[in-house]
Amino acid sequence: MPLTLPTLEALVTTAQKQAYVDVPTKVVGAANGFGYAYRDVGSGTVPLVLLQHFRGNLDNWDPALIDALASHRRVITFDNAGVGGTNGTTPNTVEQMAADAISFLGAMELDRVDILGFSIGSFVAQEIALSRPALVRGLVLASSAPKGAAGMHGWAPWVIDAVGKPEPDPVGYLKVFFANSASSQQAGQQAAQRIFGRTSNLDQPTTWQTRQAQYDAVCAWGIPNHSLLQRLSAIRQPVFCRQRR
Numbered sequence: 001m002p003l004t005l006p007t008l009e010a011l012v013t014t015a016q017k018q019a020y021v022d023v024p025t026k027v028v029g030a031a032n033g034f035g036y037a038y039r040d041v042g043s044g045t046v047p048l049v050l051l052q053h054f055r056g057n058l059d060n061w062d063p064a065l066i067d068a069l070a071s072h073r074r075v076i077t078f079d080n081a082g083v084g085g086t087n088g089t090t091p092n093t094v095e096q097m098a099a100d101a102i103s104f105l106g107a108m109e110l111d112r113v114d115i116l117g118f119s120i121g122s123f124v125a126q127e128i129a130l131s132r133p134a135l136v137r138g139l140v141l142a143s144s145a146p147k148g149a150a151g152m153h154g155w156a157p158w159v160i161d162a163v164g165k166p167e168p169d170p171v172g173y174l175k176v177f178f179a180n181s182a183s184s185q186q187a188g189q190q191a192a193q194r195i196f197g198r199t200s201n202l203d204q205p206t207t208w209q210t211r212q213a214q215y216d217a218v219c220a221w222g223i224p225n226h227s228l229l230q231r232l233s234a235i236r237q238p239v240f241c242r243q244r245r
Helices: 008-012 063-070 094-107 120-131 157-163 170-177 182-196 208-221 226-234
Strands: 026-029 035-041 048-051 075-078 113-118 136-144 239-243
Touching (some): 035 094, 063 182
Parallel strands (some): 113 136
Antiparallel strands (some): 026 035
């Protein structure tokens, strides 16, 4: 019998009282000297920690998605080192981003988590699972690819033109994250309205330094190297993966 998943709308109707747009941003100090900006919503024993896409901050998560997830469990979003409201400098390697994320989880006193990584966040999620396997119970990798995979070096010019400009905009968001079909574009426009229409409790915008460092990390991750694909055999946790299109 095929697995039937509830729709996003159905989940949102059972969402908890406090919506993501109303959750205050907090800061936790970590042993590496950074003060991490984060939001914490929902409840549960093993939290779901979200790792954001290229240039994204706390506000770039679709609040409807967060509310849907938080209706069933504890969900934590955060800015990694140098991103948005977190101080420091954004590193230019996925490996250091993973180390910084682990420092955040330590500051939150979390010893077991599920991770949802989106785009570059999915690269970081893989590194966390490889370097600290006991910390990760399960992974969801969205718009993902393994290190060294063929066809991953850099991005197509139209992608970097859409999301690599000094000022990110909803049009670029729609081009990159949604398919070129009427239904997908309609869903994308609704998501963009929720994300870019936010006017209060705003996170700090990501900087040009973050953009440059993250793109350097993406390019290094995508240098073709077939032998690096063997690393994936060391990930023993359950993984749900949607590959990068």
